[in-house]
Amino acid sequence: MDNLPEVKPVRDMNAMSLNEAGERLFNFMSGWLGGAKLYHQFYGEPRLRRRHMHIAISDAERDQWLLCAKKALDDMSWHETESNELMQRLHEMANHLRNQDSLNTGCDSTAQHHCKN
Numbered sequence: 001m002d003n004l005p006e007v008k009p010v011r012d013m014n015a016m017s018l019n020e021a022g023e024r025l026f027n028f029m030s031g032w033l034g035g036a037k038l039y040h041q042f043y044g045e046p047r048l049r050r051r052h053m054h055i056a057i058s059d060a061e062r063d064q065w066l067l068c069a070k071k072a073l074d075d076m077s078w079h080e081t082e083s084n085e086l087m088q089r090l091h092e093m094a095n096h097l098r099n100q101d102s103l104n105t106g107c108d109s110t111a112q113h114h115c116k117n
């Protein structure tokens with residue numbers, strides 16, 4: 001997030017440090033993907049939509065976030081199938097978290113990282 005100028009709007013939304021946000025994301029994803037429910041353990045119910053309500057998320061912010069996720073995954077050199085599957089799930093969650101206009105643009109959740117709609 002710090003390295004991509006095009007995601008500055010989303011980067012600047014973070015009140016908590018990126019380290020803190022990254023740790024929370026890790027803890028959430030652990031349980032979300034079938035592992036230990038670390039987020040529950042430390043912070044309680046995730047209720048992610050509610051926890052994102054104080055920040056304005058429309059298609060633009062969603063796409064910036066997903067671009068970062070895609071870059072992070074690319075850096076990890078995962079197997080392409082697994083990487084694509086995870087991107088698809090992240091895309092669905094990111095769509096779900098939108099809370100500003102363009103909620104019904106019919107974004108195709110099978111798009112791998114970037115919604116062009």
Ligand code: HEM
Pocket residue numbers: 010013014015016021024025028043048051052055057061062063065066090093094095097098
């Ligand atoms: C759709 C685009 C997204 C944007 C713009 C976004 C933005 C943010 C921001 C700015 C924060 C920090 C809030 C603060 O500092 O108070 C945050 C927290 C968080 N985000 Fe996102 N996010 C997005 C998508 C996602 C997705 C797809 C996931 C999960 C797969 C996720 C998981 C989390 C978690 C677990 C936290 C910590 C929540 C807490 O404990 O309060 N976010 N997000």
